[in-house]
Amino acid sequence: MRTQVAIIGAGPSGLLLGQLLHKAGIDAIIVERQTxxxxxxxxxxGVLEQVATDLLDEAGVGQRxxxxxxxxxxxxxxFNGTRHRIDLEKLTGGKKVMVYGQTEVTHDLMxxxxxxxxxTVYEAANVQVHDFDTTQPRVTYEKDGQTHTIDCDFIAGCDGFHGVCRASAPRSAIKEFEKVYPFGWLGxxxxxxxxxxxxIYVNHPRGFALCSQRSATRSxxxxxxxxTDKIEQWSDDAFWNELKLRLDPEAAEKLIxxxxxxxxxxxxxxxxxxxxRFGRMFLAGDAGHIVPPTGAKGLNLAATDVKYLSNAIVEFYQDKTEAGIDSYSERCLKRIWRAERFSWWFTSIMHNFPDDGAITGKLQQAELDYLxxxxxxxxxxxxxxVGLPLNFGE
Structure with missing residues (x-):
């Protein structure tokens, strides 16, 4: 098979990139190992910034x-038993966010x-990327007992944290920065x-909590x-009882x-x-970065990556320039690190860090009170x- 862009991964990043390229008349095949x-x-x-909603509209999938x-x-x-409202619209000059689940975004794109x-090739086994350091990269995969090859101009690695694309990058050419937090989110x-x-974001002595939603009837x-906790330890009743303990009295009473x-x-x-970027292979979304979910940045950062990458590829074919391709990594990383900083900071002031001692809780309360x-x-x-503008700091 021959295509212009081979996209690895049929999550929202890969599907959105495929849709944007299709709108620009550029051929792409998506390869996905799952069903x-x-x-x-x-x-x-479930929280979309304006940049993400605008991009879904641009892709023609924003109606639902x-x-x-x-x-x-x-x-x-x-915190301290009292709720404080952050008025996004007032504080940002009219900006808002959209609550719309990633599952629904993926469904619309599919x-x-x-x-x-x-x-789109689903259930593709043993996906491999080859020769991405040349002008003739290719992708191979196995399906129905046969090995298939896709010859392409570019490979887009939208295959997540555990995907093959980042793992295939030469170790001498890649740096990875990581902080693992000493807790998880039970959802x-x-x-x-x-x-x-x-x-509602909750800082409580018993631990962080978040009350979110997907619709007016789904929470x-x-x-x-x-x-160290396992799902088996948490019955529904145990979850609801613990959540009530972390909420203020009004919310605890209203909780259904x-x-x-x-x-x-x-x-x-x-x-x-x-x-x-590694030659003709590009990483986008979770393949290149992960943020704690506290700041609601994961899907939004992925959408920004896709915006930069789709623009760069369109410019390559339509304007015969590699300027966008050459600047892709630098532009993305500048925005990524800003979002990483906010997510790290928001996580740090809203969660319990049991190994840090009582002083951490006191410092959190002081900072929250100041803010x-x-x-x-x-x-x-x-x-x-609400998300920094696409050209922030450029």
Whole structure:
């Protein structure tokens, strides 16, 4: 097979890139090792920045998002038993965020790709990337007992943290930066009305909690738990009881509980790969960076990577210039590190760090109290939460 761009990974990054390239008249084949059902079954982020919603509109898949998504103009931070609202709209000059689950984004992109008759290979085994340091890269994979080869001009590594693309980069040419946090997030999805119309981030002596949502009738809640905890230890009743203990009395009383649709424990890490380009192969999304979910940056950063990469590839074919390709890694990393900083900072002030002693909790309370009484502090939270502009600092 021959295509212009071989995209590894059919998650939201790969699908969005494929859709944007299709809109520009550029051929792409997507190769995915899992089934479509598996990809859709992954429960992930739910908060989209304006940059991400604009990009979905540009890709022509924003209709259902606008019809069913929830526009949020703020969120609450709960500490010392009191909730404080961060007014995003007021603090950022009118910016907002959209609550719309990553699963729904993926579904919309899958539907658009299928409707356009674009090629996606699911259940591709032993995916390998070759000769990406030349002008004739190729991808091989196995399916139905046969080995297939895709000849291409570029390879887009949208295959996540455990994917083959980053693993195939020469070790002498890559640097990896990582911080693993000493706790995880226990998440529960339920068909229950959200406890509050906006998100609530909780700093509590018993541990962090987050009250989130996917719709007016579906809620997503999280609890900070030790990395040693197992799902089997947490019945639905145990989860709900612990969440109530971490909420303020009003929220605890309003909380509507119900059976879980899904429960999982996710570890937290900050991770960045440098660079994101290796000849004709590019890393995008989780293949190149991971952020703690506290700042809701993962999917949004991936969307930004895809925006830069799609623009660079379009410029290569239409304008016969490699300027965008050459600057891809540097532009992405500048934005990535800013988002990594915010996610690390937000995680650091909202979670318990049991090995740090009682002083850490006191310092967190002092910082949170300062932020809530400082207009510049509130603006810093708000402008980072809604997302920095694409050209910020350039």
């Amino acid at each position: 479509p059902e598996y990809v859709l079954g992954r429960i992930r982020a 998002m606008h019809a069913e998504g929830l526009v949020h103009t703020g969120f609450d931070m709960l 539907d658009a790709r299928k409707a356009a008759g674009l090629p 529960l999805l339920s068909d229950t009305p959200p406890v509050h119309h906006e998100l 997503r809640y999280y609890l900070q738990v030790p990395l 509980t119900g059976p879980s649709l899904e429960k999982s424990i996710a570890p937290l890490r900050s991770f960045v790969t440098e660079p994101l 809530m009484h400082s207009e510049s502090g509130l603006k810093t939270i708000a402008e980072n939460y």
